[in-house]
Amino acid sequence: MVYLDAASAEPLHPAGRQAMLAALDDGWADPARLHNEGRKARLLLDQARDAVAALLGCRADELSFTGSGTQAAHLAVLGTVMARQSATRGPGRIVVSAVEHSSVLNAAAWVQRAGAAVTVTGVDATGRADLGELAAATARDRTVLACLQAANHEVGTLQPAQDAAQLCQRAGVPLLVDAAAVAGRLPVPAGWSLLAASAHKWGGPAGVGVLAVRKGTRWRQPLPAADSQAGRSPGFPNVPAIVGAAAALQAFQAERAGDDKLRALCDQIRTGVLATVPDAVVHGDPAAALPHIVTFSCLYVDGEALVTELDKAGFSVSSGSSCASPTQRPSHILEAMGVLTHGNVRVSLPRGTQQKEVDGFLGVLADAVTRLRDNLGAHGNDPRPEDPYVEVTA
Amino acid sequence: MTLPPIPPPTSAGAAASSPAPALTIDALGKKCPIPIIMLAERIREVSVGELVEVLADDPAAKTDLPAWCMIKSQESVSVTELPVGWSFLVRRAY
Numbered sequence: 001m002v003y004l005d006a007a008s009a010e011p012l013h014p015a016g017r018q019a020m021l022a023a024l025d026d027g028w029a030d031p032a033r034l035h036n037e038g039r040k041a042r043l044l045l046d047q048a049r050d051a052v053a054a055l056l057g058c059r060a061d062e063l064s065f066t067g068s069g070t071q072a073a074h075l076a077v078l079g080t081v082m083a084r085q086s087a088t089r090g091p092g093r094i095v096v097s098a099v100e101h102s103s104v105l106n107a108a109a110w111v112q113r114a115g116a117a118v119t120v121t122g123v124d125a126t127g128r129a130d131l132g133e134l135a136a137a138t139a140r141d142r143t144v145l146a147c148l149q150a151a152n153h154e155v156g157t158l159q160p161a162q163d164a165a166q167l168c169q170r171a172g173v174p175l176l177v178d179a180a181a182v183a184g185r186l187p188v189p190a191g192w193s194l195l196a197a198s199a200h201k202w203g204g205p206a207g208v209g210v211l212a213v214r215k216g217t218r219w220r221q222p223l224p225a226a227d228s229q230a231g232r233s234p235g236f237p238n239v240p241a242i243v244g245a246a247a248a249l250q251a252f253q254a255e256r257a258g259d260d261k262l263r264a265l266c267d268q269i270r271t272g273v274l275a276t277v278p279d280a281v282v283h284g285d286p287a288a289a290l291p292h293i294v295t296f297s298c299l300y301v302d303g304e305a306l307v308t309e310l311d312k313a314g315f316s317v318s319s320g321s322s323c324a325s326p327t328q329r330p331s332h333i334l335e336a337m338g339v340l341t342h343g344n345v346r347v348s349l350p351r352g353t354q355q356k357e358v359d360g361f362l363g364v365l366a367d368a369v370t371r372l373r374d375n376l377g378a379h380g381n382d383p384r385p386e387d388p389y390v391e392v393t394a
Numbered sequence: 395m396t397l398p399p400i401p402p403p404t405s406a407g408a409a410a411s412s413p414a415p416a417l418t419i420d421a422l423g424k425k426c427p428i429p430i431i432m433l434a435e436r437i438r439e440v441s442v443g444e445l446v447e448v449l450a451d452d453p454a455a456k457t458d459l460p461a462w463c464m465i466k467s468q469e470s471v472s473v474t475e476l477p478v479g480w481s482f483l484v485r486r487a488y
Contacts, residue, residue, distance in 0.1 A: 281465060299465065300431050321426070322454060330426070330454040340461040341454045342426040378431040 002357045003316045007153055007181070007293055007348035013203030016248025020205060023240035031239060041239045048239075048246035055249050056179070056188050056195065058212045064232035065242050066209035069180045069198025070103035075211050075232060076176045076194040077107035077145065078222035081116060084144040091116040092144040095137040097129040097159070098122055098336035101178055103196075104147050105332070119143075126285035127157040127337050134164055138171040149178040150189050154320055154333045154346060155284035156293030158186075165191025174217050181290060183210070184252040185259065193217040202252045203351065204245030207238060255351060262349045263291040265358045269347055270294055272362040277369050283339050292349045295320070297334070298369050300378035301343035309368040310345070315361050320344045343369075415447035415483060416440040422479055426454035430462050433484065437468065442486050445471065451479025459484070 003011065027044040029037035046060070053060040066072040077094065085091040096108045098120050112118045119140070121133035129148055138146050148164045151157065161177050168175040174193035182188060184202030188195065194217060199208035211232055213219045223234050266289075270282050279299035298306065303321025310317055320331025321344040330341035347361070417440050421429035429450040437446055448459060456473065459482040463470035471483040 279465070299462065300427050300434070302425075302427060330457065335457045338457060338461060340465065341457050342430070376428070376431060378427070378434070 001314050001316060002360060003350060004347045004353070004357075004361065005316050005318050006350035007201070007346060008318055009200045009206065010203040010252075011350050012205060012244075013248040013251050013351075015251035016204050016244040019247030020240050020244025023243035027239035027243060030236060044243050045237060045239050048242045051246040052210060052249055053212070055253055056183060056197065056210065056212065057190070058195065059215065062215055063210060063212045065237055065245075066211050066233045067207060067235075067238075069101075069178075069196055069201070069209040071233070072196035072198070072209035072211035073101065073103035073176070073178060074107045074110075075222065076196050076213075076219075077104065077111065077147065079213075079219040079232075080145045080174060080176070080194065080217075081111045081114075082222045083218040083220040086142075089142065092142040093117040093119060093137075093140060095119045095121060095134065095143060095146040095173075097134070097148050099127050099129070099152050099154075099333045100147055100149055101153060101180065102332070104149075104176070104178055108147070116144075117142075123336050125337050125339060127152045127155045127283070127333060128285060128288070129159050129164070131160055131163055131167065135167050135171075138168055138173045143171070143173050145176060146173050147176040147178065149180075150182040151186070151290050152284070152333060153181040153293075154331060155295045155337070156181075156289040157284045158182075158288045158290065161189035162191055165189065168193075181293075184249050185256070185290060185292070194219070199241075199245035199248065202245075202249050204248035205241045208241050208245040252351070258351055259291040262351075262353060265349055265353060265355065266292065266294045266347075268358055269362065270296075272358075273365065276362060276366040280343075280369075281340055283334070283337065293346065294348075295344065295346045297321075297340040297345070298343035299340065300376060301369055301372045302376070303342055303344040305372050306343060306345055306368060309372060310361075310364065313364040313368060315364065318346045318348075320346065413445065416444040418447040418449065421448055421450040421452075421455070424450065424452065426452050426458060428452075429455045430458055433459070433462065434466075437484065437486050440486050442488060444486055446484045446486065448482040448484065449476070449479060450482065451476075455482070456480055 027041045029041045031042035031045045049060045053063045081091050108118045119137040122130050146168050148161050150161045165175050176194040177192035178196045179188045180198045180201050183197040193214045195212040197210040200206040273280050273296050282296045303319035307319045320334050321342050322330045334341040419432050460470040469485040469487045471485050474481045
């Protein structure tokens with residue numbers, strides 16, 4: 001099998017695995033206790049926090065580990081609304097881009113049910129956030145939080161998060177930057193007030209998220225109070241997993257040199273898809289994109305069937321389509337971009353992806369698409385404007 | 395929470411003011427990508443410049459019908475919400 005779904009989970013980095021295994025022996029005790037075992041766990045936790053804070057560009061006392069990136073995003077949104085709500089005028093307004101991770105959108109929907117106003121700002125056809133809409137929304141009265149990801153996790157488009165941060169600073173509105181897609185891969189955009197990330201996107205173990213709240217940003221614990229970790233993430237921390245996450249981030253970030261190779265392979269996929277699959281479209285902005293993600297859609301194909309077909313052929317990818325499922329909607333990201341949602345495939349390359357693996361993927365893709373189109377009796381080759389007189393034959 | 399609507403169709407004509415479609419394709423109850431396949435197969439049954447109406451209620455159709463028109467250089471004239479699903483008017487451009 002060739003694993004090409006790093007955007008869902010990057011395989012555990014060997015450095016992270018090794019550190020985590022060692023910490024299972026040394027860091028199992030309660031880090032809040034003053035005895036020898038507790039102090040050992042505390043030391044490991046503090047070292048991990050120092051390391052991750054330094055790598056992400058914040059102070060250790062600004063950073064908390066959470067149970068996941070999703071939980072970090074939830075805490076960021078709810079805690080900000082909680083701190084800034086007014087007893088007389090209610091919770092105010094929050095602004096989110098239409099292509100945020102579902103954790104941010106779900107948190108927004110949650111505070112909306114509690115009476116907050118939510119403004120959703122649009123994106124262009126590449127998925128890039130419209131800063132004009134963001135500026136207009138943050139200028140409105142009682143806007144208490146704006147949310148913009150550093151890069152889109154589904155199509156790879158980099159967001160103007162640094163410009164957004166300046167704009168928010170001028171408007172006096174705190175900005176949550178969801179950095180899950182960039183942490184460990186690209187520098188985290190400067191100027192955020194709150195930052196969320198997730199360790200399994202950088203080769204750390206699942207179950208470790210990061211929430212950073214910049215000093216001076218108003219934030220209040222939205223959950224029953226806890227005394228650990230500056231009160232941000234209640235409960236006994238998973239010290240071994242946190243240690244593994246820190247070691248993985250250090251190693252992963254140090255290997256950024258490999259990014260050029262991944263970027264070249266992604267470019268090869270972009271070109272190869274368009275050259276070999278009739279009626280395919282590649283999404284996003286290749287000039288301002290994450291190095292490891294390519295997303296495309298093939299007309300007249302059920303995206304989930306395509307994922308299954310590619311799995312049978314030995315390639316693991318994901319899809320933002322929802323053709324087979326009666327309850328699900330297609331990817332809200334593709335919808336917001338206004339691009340084809342069916343026949344969608346996201347390919348995301350883990351570290352160390354080989355040329356021959358990408359060649360192999362491109363080698364099976366066109367056949368898989370043709371097979372599925374044949375099953376549906378659909379033609380991937382109907383005439384284009386250039387050849388208007390070619391007739392379709394069934 | 396509602397996400398922002400799909401960008402409006404390129405031409406100004408709304409369903410009410412458009413001439414009657416030359417062909418109506420009923421794709422209600424059909425999952426993606428079947429509505430698109432039906433449109434692609436049958437758009438050549440109308441003359442260039444005439445309208446095809448597609449009725450569909452799969453949520454993906456709302457994005458995918460206009461996206462198909464853009465990819466295929468056909469003209470997405472209007473998208474009208476129905477009690478169930480949408481009516482898409484497409485003008486055969488070539």
